Amino acid sequence: MKTSRLVHVVLLVWALLVTLPLLWAVVSSLKTDAEIFDSPWSLPATPRFDNWARAWAEASIGRYLLNTVVVVGGALFLTMLFGALVAYCLARYPFPGNRIVYYSLVAGMLFPVFLALVPLFFVVDQLGMLGTYHGLILVYTAYALPFTVFFLHSFFRTLPTAVAEAAFLDGCSHAAVFFRIMLPMARPGLVSVGIFNFLGLWNQYLLPLVLNPDPDRYVLAQGLAFLAVSQGYRSDWSGLFAGLVIAILPVLVAYILFQRQIRDGLTAGAVK
Amino acid sequence: MRHGRYRFLAGAMLPPLLLYAVFVVSPYAQAFYLAFTDFNGVSSDVRIVGLDNFTRLWSDPLFLSALRHNGLMLVVVPLVTIALALFFAASTRGGRLLRAYRVLYFFPQLLSVAIIAVLWQFVYTPNSGLLNGFLDGIGLSTLERSWLAEPRFALWCVMAAMIWSAVGFYVVLFAAAIESIPADITEAALIDGAGPVTLFWRITLPLVWDSVQVAFVYLGIIALDGFALVQIMTVGPGGPDNSTEVMGLSLYRNAFTYGKYGYASAMGVALFFLTLTLTVLMLRATRRERVELA
Numbered sequence: 001m002k003t004s005r006l007v008h009v010v011l012l013v014w015a016l017l018v019t020l021p022l023l024w025a026v027v028s029s030l031k032t033d034a035e036i037f038d039s040p041w042s043l044p045a046t047p048r049f050d051n052w053a054r055a056w057a058e059a060s061i062g063r064y065l066l067n068t069v070v071v072v073g074g075a076l077f078l079t080m081l082f083g084a085l086v087a088y089c090l091a092r093y094p095f096p097g098n099r100i101v102y103y104s105l106v107a108g109m110l111f112p113v114f115l116a117l118v119p120l121f122f123v124v125d126q127l128g129m130l131g132t133y134h135g136l137i138l139v140y141t142a143y144a145l146p147f148t149v150f151f152l153h154s155f156f157r158t159l160p161t162a163v164a165e166a167a168f169l170d171g172c173s174h175a176a177v178f179f180r181i182m183l184p185m186a187r188p189g190l191v192s193v194g195i196f197n198f199l200g201l202w203n204q205y206l207l208p209l210v211l212n213p214d215p216d217r218y219v220l221a222q223g224l225a226f227l228a229v230s231q232g233y234r235s236d237w238s239g240l241f242a243g244l245v246i247a248i249l250p251v252l253v254a255y256i257l258f259q260r261q262i263r264d265g266l267t268a269g270a271v272k
Numbered sequence: 273m274r275h276g277r278y279r280f281l282a283g284a285m286l287p288p289l290l291l292y293a294v295f296v297v298s299p300y301a302q303a304f305y306l307a308f309t310d311f312n313g314v315s316s317d318v319r320i321v322g323l324d325n326f327t328r329l330w331s332d333p334l335f336l337s338a339l340r341h342n343g344l345m346l347v348v349v350p351l352v353t354i355a356l357a358l359f360f361a362a363s364t365r366g367g368r369l370l371r372a373y374r375v376l377y378f379f380p381q382l383l384s385v386a387i388i389a390v391l392w393q394f395v396y397t398p399n400s401g402l403l404n405g406f407l408d409g410i411g412l413s414t415l416e417r418s419w420l421a422e423p424r425f426a427l428w429c430v431m432a433a434m435i436w437s438a439v440g441f442y443v444v445l446f447a448a449a450i451e452s453i454p455a456d457i458t459e460a461a462l463i464d465g466a467g468p469v470t471l472f473w474r475i476t477l478p479l480v481w482d483s484v485q486v487a488f489v490y491l492g493i494i495a496l497d498g499f500a501l502v503q504i505m506t507v508g509p510g511g512p513d514n515s516t517e518v519m520g521l522s523l524y525r526n527a528f529t530y531g532k533y534g535y536a537s538a539m540g541v542a543l544f545f546l547t548l549t550l551t552v553l554m555l556r557a558t559r560r561e562r563v564e565l566a
Contacts, residue, residue: 004468007363010359010363011360011363011364011370011373014356014360014373014377014439015373015376015377017436018376018377018379018380018436018440019376020402021391021392021395021402022379022391024395024402025391025394028394036400037399037400039405040400040401040402040404040405040406041405041409082287082288082291083288085284085285085288086284086285086288086289088284089280089281089284089285093277093281095278095281101285101289104297105292108292108296108297110547110548110551111300111544112493112496112497112540112543112544112547114497114499114519114520114523114539114540114543115300115303115537115540115541115543115544116296116299116300116303116540117299117523117524117527117536117540118299118303118306118527118533118536118537118540119298119299119300119302119303119306119537120295120299121527121528123294123295123298123299123302124295138291138295139295141291142291142292142294142295142296143295143296145288145291145292145296146296173276173280174276174277174280174281175280175283175284178280178284199382202384203383203384203385203386204384205384205385205386205500206499206500210524210528220384221384221385221386221387222386224386224387224390225386225389225390225500225503225504228389228390228393228504229504237400240390240394241394244387244390244391244394247384247387248383248387251382251383252379254382255379255382259375259378262382263375263378263444266381266441266444267441267444267445267448
């Protein structure tokens with residue numbers, strides 16, 4: 001089927017709409033403040049990489065990035081471990097209460113996080129975990145569990161049982177069967193849900209905003225929004241653009257490297 | 273063997289379930305209780321006030337305008353996003369170049385909503401922003417505005433950013449659905465003389481309706497939120513003249529600025545029931561005969 005010229009034009013226009021703001025941010029991050037105010041279209045006379053250095057060090061983008069890596073890394077590991085364990089047990093071991101546990105986990109996906117926000121703040125506060133890495137990691141994990149269990153539960157059900165049975169006959173313990181046989185077999189499912197969780201956790205804004213009030217512990221999304229909103233940095237436009245670009249870059253690099261897996265991972269979650 | 277089995281189950285499931293109970297189940301349960309109290313952060317003098325918080329919601333002009341704004345977003349955002357995404361998905365079948373568009377369109381989906389908000393705030397900036405710079409460049413400088421500062425435009429600007437970031441995901445989702453339509457159905461329609469428009473309405477759309485349904489629900493949930501975009505992009509709390517106030521922002525401000533935790537929880541409960549109703553309604557309204565693909 002031939003695609004008409006008009007359709008091509010529309011596709012191109014949307015492609016420009018997607019790329020132009022991003023390209024513009026990159027170009028602006030290399031300009032001086034005066035050049036930014038002069039015209040949004042001009043190219044920098046000389047690329048000012050010192051904007052990036054300033055955003056990294058003075059505006060703490062580097063620190064925010066490190067905080068994000070620690071929190072997201074910890075939460076992702078814990079989510080995958082816990083999610084896989086629970087999903088496996090619920091999918092493969094019939095025991096009294098199995099269905100109740102499964103449905104109460106899956107029901108967690110129906111509730112908007114806004115509903116839990118106020119009590120959650122006080123729960124985390126009473127545990128003395130406000131503004132700590134481990135507090136955020138545990139909360140992120142708890143809220144990522146329902147989808148992870150839901151996704152992996154159906155995945156573990158489709159895996160053949162024969163290999164696990166053979167391993168039991170050979171004297172493998174339950175834990176060994178899980179870690180050495182079932183987990184490697186579930187790899188494709190783990191990768192999909194891992195990508196889904198990674199992006200979800202990396203992009204968290206509401207939970208850190210409420211539970212992470214210490215500016216030294218800000219995660220990237222939170223820190224960047226703080227810089228953009230707070231008046232003190234208002235004058236440093238080029239620095240802000242640089243911070244924005246630094247925040248976008250890791251995601252862009254990941255997308256270029258793994259674009260197929262990322263798109264499949266994210267859409268697999270939606271059609272379930 | 274039996275002994276080992278229960279020890280394994282307990283060891284594997286108790287820590288995650290404990291975590292879930294403490295940080296997810298208990299806050300949700302408490303929220304329903306707090307919504308009926310005047311809790312203000314001091315747990316020693318909590319009074320049960322019955323439905324007071326909910327009756328106050330109905331006479332709170334700010335919450336009602338938030339409700340209206342979310343309602344408008346609920347109509348505009350899913351419809352525009354799905355229309356664009358269906359069009360792009362259907363027109364990027366075929367060559368490698370056309371498929372490359374999908375890869376490109378998808379990218380904004382990966383960005384944090386905070387990053388999208390900051391980026392678009394820059395785009396809309398009056399003096400040095402991309403939008404006014406563009407209008408200036410093509411000789412339409414009379415249309416230049418300080419977009420986010422004018423009550424008439426601010427909410428639409430927020431919605432544009434929301435749609436911009438969402439379209440790509442649904443392009444990929446719909447494209448996958450369209451590609452699973454057997455080629456012989458499409459070919460038969462073409463032989464019968466169906467043009468691209470007929471083909472889309474009579475063949476493609478009915479066969480990808482399941483995905484469209486899912487999209488309506490997801491986009492509806494996004495449209496009932498909008499918190500981060502509004503909080504970061506528009507001036508002050510709730511934008512110029514509160515023209516971009518959304519329910520999430522009302523809740524957040526009542527809780528963490530004014531300390532009216534009970535009242536904020538009532539908003540949370542209202543939001544929950546709205547989300548639930550919406551999901552059920554969307555699924556019902558969009559229900560069609562299921563088409564079996566042989």
